[in-house]
Amino acid sequence: MASEKHGSFSLTRCESYWAATFSAMASPSEILIRSDNESEVQRLASLAYFETDRIESKFSRYRDDNIVFAINHSDGQEISLDQETADLLRYAGQCYELSDGLFDVTSGILRKAWTFNGGPVTPDKNLIDSLLPSVGWDKIALRDHSIVLKPGMEIDLGGLGKEYAVDRVADLLYSHAHVPLLVNFGGDLRAMSPEGNKLSWQIGIEDPESEGTPVGVFELRTGGAATSGVSHRHCWVNGVKLGHILDPRTGWPVAGAPRSVTVLARFCLEAGLLTTLAMLQGSEAESFLQAQGVTHHCIR
């Protein structure tokens, strides 16, 4: 195994594939490429790094120079949107409607009322009640190429951005080289492969509470997969363990959610949305996923 550092990413030759790794989207990111052409692999890794960086810079809520910052500090003013942002926000609106309001990119501000550090907390009911009027996608006016938020509202594309980046990067790389490849941003995956190529990637599902111990394995040749887990980010309220996924309608974490949900679908974004929606169903997560007819794996 030879590892080489190329500026912002490092490239490692493994037995039958190359691995490009870099840090992005607040998680370890890797691109696995089955190709014998080293210069092609370098070019793909570089494309992947820059495209990931572009999407993260554009949609991260931890920056003060991007469109998300502009929207969240618009104070009721209309903000112009580029095509990509408008498309992604329209998608967020579709997610809201399809989930009857369970998936809501405006629910991020509810985090102000909660601390998920694994310890016991006493919820501030007044704070939650004061935040709830600023939550609700239906209060947003999204037009063709502009958006208006009520003052005090915020959007957070964190629930879509990483999966979106995975799909975008996978599509981009595959449009440049028809070789088997896997994009993996912290467990959110998308695999691409030419028709007729039987090789698939072995993906291990970890137990969220004991890292490095696979509790399940699935094979991915093409398509997306996403995992949502509550292990590290939880709190205790009156002896009940609550995961970090908040119900935007109540402002409270969802009780009874599985510790981890993994879904396989055509796209990573699709898989990610289904894992989030499953978590939001709490104890009904499994029956929700069964009704969708998707391959899934829940850990309780």
Next chain:
Amino acid sequence: MQLRRAKPIRNAVTAMTAALLGTGLAGAADQNQNDFSVLEYSEPNGIRATEGILSLNKQWKTVNNFGFRFTYDGLTGATPNGGVPSGRAQTFTRPSGRGSYTVPAGAIPMDHSFHDNRVAFDLNLSRPLGRMSTVNAGAHLSLEHDYSSIGVSGGLTRDFNHKNTALGTSLSYSHDAVSPVGGFRVPFSSMPAPVAGQRRGNRGSKPKQVYDAVLTLTQVLDRNTLFRLNYSFDRSTGYLPDPYKLLSLVLPQDSVNAGDAVDYLYENRPSTRNKNAIYSQLRHYMWGNAVDVSYRYFWDTWGIRSHTGELLFDWQVGRDKSLVPHIRWYHQSAADFYRLFLVQGAPLPAYASADTRLARFSALTFGLEYRFPVFSRIQMGISGEYYFQLIDRSPPEAFGSLRGLNLIPKTDALMFRMTFEHGL
């Protein structure tokens, strides 16, 4: 509550995700595409043509597009000279004026010396204008040994209604120069006897101007259906005849050798032609496949009316592989001044041409294309087409020795094309 929780939403999620990832390309990395194609066209009894096209498309800063296309056409073979067959052998002077060729009795006069090469260059630039519009500008140059054309074009497209509607308009102008081999012919003058050793006539050039305007409406009807409507207007002025086409001057019906040619006169056409066309197209996608139906109606000031109907299937037979069969039907009426021949002693019309492209005819085309990936990043297409004309080859106006003869050549053609698309 239970019912809502079990609501199946998966198909909707897949569809909307595919739509997001498939359409929101703005902001993605620059895409370049280069295409190369070779076409072999052959009429069993007529023209053979080879065409090569190289097109380069470069995108920069994701929104600006630059396109360059080079085209080469090589044509050889036989082309009808306009004359009708005769009961005896006929001798014609070559277009250059040097030498002659003889056509046997009963045969349609064909000039076998036809040979031409054409090179063309096209440049196109497009970029967004504001958020909703795209502007484009282009230039064009094409050169043949007896014809040249230089032109410019410009256009504007604007999106409306959540990008579900697009309206486009484009204008173009081209200045052409015709410089026939052997010089210009005076309309209705007789074909001269061949001259040995030297060129006949002074080879000057005459201009032709073409103005063209197109209006386009594209409407997304639903997630899977696209409708397109075009109107185009095209005005040509200047020198419009085919300098090499003749008309047989035949003996009248009441003479002894009725129908026999006594002379061959050069054709004449009006110096303006206005063309109009309305084109409508409906494309529907289902399960990755597409059905495409289109209809075009054309009319011009020369009296030609034509209808074109086409049906195409784009059938996915595997990832990145598709089979595309199509069928096209075409019918046109004759130009007002189309004549099979001229009759001696009858008054000369103002305009006359025996060019069979101006005759009344129908045509059918069957085609099949297979598209598949080769290597990485190259998409290849192989297609074949068969075209044949349905035309009355011995029309009722034939008389005397012309009766019962095939006066119009049978036209059918085979086309074979290979394309390579390379995305970078």
